[in-house]
C-alpha cells in the first residue's frame with residue numbers, strides 16, 4: 001500500500017485507504033479547557049499543502065483562559081514550533 005510509503009512516520013491520520021494522501025496529522029497536545037463550559041483550545045501538528053509541516057491551533061466556543069491555562073497553551077505552541085523545526089524533512 002503506497003500510504004505507508006508516502007506518509008511521514010509521525011502521521012496519525014487514518015487515510016482510509018487513500019493511495020496518495022496529501023494532508024497528514026501529527027501529534028496533538030492535550031486540549032486546554034476555557035473558563036466557561038464547553039470552550040477549548042487545542043494545539044497540534046498537521047501538514048499544509050503549500051507550507052509543509054505546520055502548527056495547528058484549534059479553538060471553539062471562544063475560550064476565555066485563566067492565566068495558568070493561557071500559559072499552558074503558550075507552552076504548547078512553543079513546543080509545537082520546535083517539533084515542526086525538528087521534523088521538517090518528514
Ligand SMILES: [Zn+2]
Nearest residue numbers: 007011013024
Ligand atoms: Zn498520512
